[in-house]
Amino acid sequence: MKNSIPLVAFALVIPVLSVAVVETTAEPPEKPKSVAKPVFSGLQSVGKRLDQIGVAIIKGKGPEIEKAWGSWQLPPTAPPKLADQIQKQFENARTKLGDAGVTRLQNLGFGFRLFLLKSNQLVYRLEGFLLLDQKQASLIKFRGRRASGAIGPRKLKELLPTELKGPDRIFPEVFESLLKAVRSGERTRLTIADPDLVAKSMMLPPILVADMRKQVAMVKLGFAATCQELAKIEYDTVGIEIEDQAFLARDAKGQSLGVLQGKFGVLDKKLIYVVGPFRPFPKSR
Numbered sequence: 001m002k003n004s005i006p007l008v009a010f011a012l013v014i015p016v017l018s019v020a021v022v023e024t025t026a027e028p029p030e031k032p033k034s035v036a037k038p039v040f041s042g043l044q045s046v047g048k049r050l051d052q053i054g055v056a057i058i059k060g061k062g063p064e065i066e067k068a069w070g071s072w073q074l075p076p077t078a079p080p081k082l083a084d085q086i087q088k089q090f091e092n093a094r095t096k097l098g099d100a101g102v103t104r105l106q107n108l109g110f111g112f113r114l115f116l117l118k119s120n121q122l123v124y125r126l127e128g129f130l131l132l133d134q135k136q137a138s139l140i141k142f143r144g145r146r147a148s149g150a151i152g153p154r155k156l157k158e159l160l161p162t163e164l165k166g167p168d169r170i171f172p173e174v175f176e177s178l179l180k181a182v183r184s185g186e187r188t189r190l191t192i193a194d195p196d197l198v199a200k201s202m203m204l205p206p207i208l209v210a211d212m213r214k215q216v217a218m219v220k221l222g223f224a225a226t227c228q229e230l231a232k233i234e235y236d237t238v239g240i241e242i243e244d245q246a247f248l249a250r251d252a253k254g255q256s257l258g259v260l261q262g263k264f265g266v267l268d269k270k271l272i273y274v275v276g277p278f279r280p281f282p283k284s285r
Contacts, residue, residue: 039177039189040130040137042170047107047132049167050262054105054247057260057275060094071168072264072273082267086274093260096278097249100257105247106202107132110264111141114175115151115159115239122147124233126226129215131193133202138193140215144226151239159239161269168271175240179230187227192219204248205256207281242271249278257281 049070056068066073074083097105109131116124129141151159160171181189195216199209242264249257261276 036181036186036189038136038191039181040139040174040191042174042177043130043132043137045167045170046110047134047137050107050110050132050245050247053262053273054107057090057094057105057247058097058103069273071166072271074272075268075270077268089277090275093275093278097260100249100278100280101251102249102257102260102278103252104250104254105260106250108202108246108248108259109137109140110245111243112175113241113243114179115147115241116233116235117151117237117239118235120150120237122149122151123235124230126230131198131202131212133198135201136191138191138198139219140193140212142190142192142219142226143222144230146229146233155241156239158266159241160271161266163269164271171242171271172240176238179238182227183231185231187223190227192216192223202248203254205281208248208256244276245273249280 049068049072052068053072056064074086109129111129112127114124114126115122116126123146124144125147126144127141128139128143130137131140162172164172178190181187193212193216195209195213198204198212204212245262245264247260247262249260251257258278258280260278263274263276265272265274
C-alpha cells in the first residue's frame with residue numbers, strides 16, 4: 001500500500017496529541033543538546049592541502065609546486081645531498097606517472113603513530129590510518145598495544161616538534177582531542193570509515209575496496225577494547241609521528257591506474273612532505 005502510513009508513525013503521533021490535551025500549560029521546549037564535533041573534522045584542511053599538492057605534481061611547474069607545498073617544503077638548511085635525492089625522487093615519480101597516462105591524483109589519506117610516555121619511558125603505542133574524502137576524515141586502521149623502554153634518538157627526531165606553528169598545529173590538536181575523547185568516554189567522536197559509502201563517494205577501485213573492508217572489519221573488532229585499554233594508561237607526554245600518505249592515480253577517463261606514495265617527515269624541527277614512488281596496479285586486477 002503505497003499511500004499507507006507506517007504503524008510506527010501513529011505510535012509517535014498519538015502520545016503527542018494526548019499530552020497536548022491533558023497539559024494546560026506547555027513547558028518551554030528544551031534546548032537541543034550540542035553535538036560534539038568528530039575528532040578528525042579539523043583534518044579537512046590537511047586534505048585540501050594534499051589535493052593541491054596532487055595538482056602541482058601533475059603540472060610540475062615551480063611556482064605552483066612552491067605554493068602547494070607551502071610550509072612543508074625542505075628548509076634552506078637541508079643537506080644538499082638530501083635535497084638532490086628528494087628532487088630525483090620527485091622527477092622519477094613524475095616521469096612514471098606520465099608514462100602511465102596519469103592526469104589526476106586523488107588524495108587518500110595518511111598514517112599516524114602516537115607514542116605515550118611516562119617519565120620519558122614508553123608505555124603505549126597507538127597507530128592508525130585516516131582516510132580523507134571530501135566530507136570527512138575516518139579511520140580504516142586503529143590499533144594499540146602497551147609498550148616499554150625509551151624512544152631512541154633517531155625516532156625522537158621523527159616526532160612532531162612542539163614548536164609547530166600556523167596550519168600545522170592542527171596535527172597535535174587533533175590527536176590530543178583523540179586521546180581526550182577516548183579517556184572521557186566519547187569514543188563515538190572517532191569516525192570509523194563505512195567502506196561502501198567511502199567507495200562510492202571516492203569512486204575507489206575494487207582492488208582498494210576489498211582491502212579497506214578487511215581493515216575496517218579489524219578496526220571494529222578491536223575498537224572498544226583498544227579504547228578501554230588506552231583510557232587506563234597513565235602518561236605525561238605524547239609523541240606524534242605522521243607517516244605515509246597516498247594518492248590514487250587516475251587517467252583522463254577516471255580509470256584508477258595505481259598509487260603514488262608520499263611521506264611526511266621532520267627536518268630541523270619542521271614538518272616536511274616528500275613524494276615517494278608510484279606503484280601501478282596489476283594489469284589483471
